[in-house]
Amino acid sequence: MNQAIVASADAEARARAAGVPIVDFDPESDPAFKADPLGMILAAQRYGDVFYSTAARGFWVVTRHELCRMISQDLEAYSNRETFTFYRNPPPIFHIPANLDPPDHGKIRRLIGPLLSAAVVRKLEERARASVAKIAEEVIARGHCDFMADVALRIPAEVFLEHMGLPLDRADEITATRLLPGKLNASNDPDGTQLAAAVAAVREMFEEVVAERRRRPADDIPSYLLSQTVDGKPLTDEEVLQLCHTLLGTSLGTTASTMTFMFQRLAGEPELRRSINETPEIVKGLVEEALRCYPAIPMVSRTVRSDRDFHGIPWKEGDRLVLLLSAANADLDVFPEPNQFDPDRRPVRHLGFGAGPHRCAGSLLAQMELRVLVEEWHRRIPDYYVGDLSELTHEVSVAVRMTTLPLVVGAPAAQ
């Protein structure tokens, strides 16, 4: 008999015996998640601090800030080896460092740290400003844009692709290939064939770059990685390929997602837009509030490493967990009036980047890109409004994204 099915029936029985709510919480194939993924995740708070979902292969769901934080920090008790926990048919993808446990995780994290440090991000800021300025001028000339395709997906690519050793003139194609997995799920790719093909295409791209950089090193991330050692041994091509895949995979769609949600919000709040130009120092807080309210990765996964009692719930080795970061970011114990979008909120303790040793390695880069976008865009385009949203749906995988955000430059005509 299928072991996953046995495991989920057993976990469900334990949930029932412990009085834990049992719910069909199914981000992969419930159409309501496509309409409003963050709303659906927030609404799951109503089931309790922890509940059990019978969807996919069965998983426990954690909704509270403190519990998500504690689990994220405890790598000895909870493994990160699986990412696609709420998928029926998880793709055979193993990302480093994301899917590594100690001690290997720490070794790779230390190694990639310098690639995303404050000093590197400071150097990339000028490029980000130039990119936003150019894109904003194009939008002004046209009078409207699809903010997702024309702005949000382009900025992270323009800031980071060349750093990854990839040609900027193929940015659209690279971004589209890379983002394809986010569009695929149990309903449109049941056996994972298209997803495997998209992953293979990204891999092929980096195989060329890595082979080339072995022959002729350049000033970029693949060349840096090829020069690194772990435990005295140089990284293998396979490890370099996996790291490149992770860095590309984590750096584009996530930032674009938060940018788009944030601009949908700003488009509907003229007062807030005005205050950006009047008091530019609010931008940092505004970005943090966007990361709290619209985390691009609203759910992260863990696997229980050994049998344990979790606040009276008997968890067993191999049990799957999903931590609802966006519900944690609206936890009343931590955030008074969580539904208010408040750039002055202090202290900032959101879990938009996760917590603990796996906390986002690119948070400084993402924060800089979001801040620069707000500053440079508003210098040029103080007023804008949302166009026809009838085509809007969301991609829901590990990251969530709006598929489109039509924006029109200027103030809407008076009714």
Ligand code: HEM
């Ligand atoms: C708004 C944009 C972003 C958000 C919301 C975000 C969020 C996250 C979250 C929630 C995690 C997982 C934490 C966990 O499993 O506990 C993560 C991991 C990671 N992120 Fe980001 N991220 C963003 C942008 C970036 C960028 C620009 C990069 C640059 C390359 C990046 C690189 C990574 C890496 C390498 C990991 C794996 C870290 C590890 O497992 O040690 N992220 N991110």
